[in-house]
Amino acid sequence: MGSQGSSGRESVFLLAVLVSTMVLTPTLAIHVYTDREIHGTVGSKVTLSCTFWSREWISDDISITWHFQPEYSRDSISIFHYAKGQPYIDNVGTFKERIEWIGDPSWKDGSIVIHNLEYTDNGTFTCDVKNPPDIVGKTSQVVLYVFENVPVRYGVVLAAVIGGVLGLVLVILVIAYLIRYCWLRRQATLQRRLSAMEKGKLRLGRDSSKRRQPPVLYAMLDHSRLTKSASEKKSKGGLGDSRKDRK
Known part of the structure; x- marks a missing residue:
């Protein structure tokens, strides 16, 4: 009984270690x-870019394969393969003498x-x-x-539209600012003109009040002159009468 229990515990322990190793190993x-x-x-050419990332150092056994699936077709064919440091290009199919390895x-x-x-x-x-050994992906x-x-491309059109809208908004803002x-x-x-006009009215009022005073003075002077002339006439008339009485 004791030996069976110890063996069971050992098996459970080994299973736990195996599970933990599988979980911790990336x-x-x-x-x-x-x-x-x-x-x-x-008639032109295009570059089909392909980059990759691997946890391992680049192995001598690295392989790169390009497949092509024509439009409206479910079948794909291999058109390029790189292995053992050498590129192998399909020189039989539709891409004969049209593929160039630049990787x-x-x-x-x-x-x-x-x-072409x-x-x-x-x-x-x-x-x-x-x-x-990095082959999963x-x-x-x-x-x-x-x-x-x-x-x-749609992105270019969208960028042009957005740029045009932003430019229009900027123009509107500038025009609004100028207005x-x-x-x-x-x-x-x-x-400023109103202030100047108000100041001018005040000055005109002061000048008009000053200009209205001279006619009164002139009238007083004329009255004094008339009074003086009348008194002179009376004095002359008195002298004439006295001369007549003497005669």
Whole structure:
């Protein structure tokens, strides 16, 4: 009974150690990155970029594979393979003599170039990278669209629209600022003119009061002159009468 109990405890302990080891050990995973989509024109070339990240050092057994799934098709074919330090290009299929290897695994780059694009190149390209022992991970896909002329992307159009709206708003703000500035300046000018007119009215009032005084003085002077002349006439008349009486 004791031996059976001790063996059971040992098995439980070993199972716990195994589970803890599995939980604590990080899962190796390789991460591959490509563009979501790319555009090209007939007869031109495009670069299908593929970069990756791995927890391990770059192995001599690293492999990079590109697959192509044509548009409106469920089947995919291998068009490029890199292994043992050598690129292997498909020189038989639709991409014969049109694929160029420009990647460098030591820089974690697995990019290729497709020359002389055709309408049949429309489809999905998949980049798959294995770096033993880091071989677990997801592939990455990029969709190629081949046109007669490259269309303007939605992001470019959206950026242009946003830029135009912001520019229009800026112009409106500048115009509103100038209008307000001119209005305030005009109000200040009118205020100065009104102040000047009020000061001028006060001066005119003072001057008019001063100018109204001289006629009164003139009248007083005329009255005094008339009185003086009348007294002189009376005195002359008195003298004449006295001379007549003497005669």
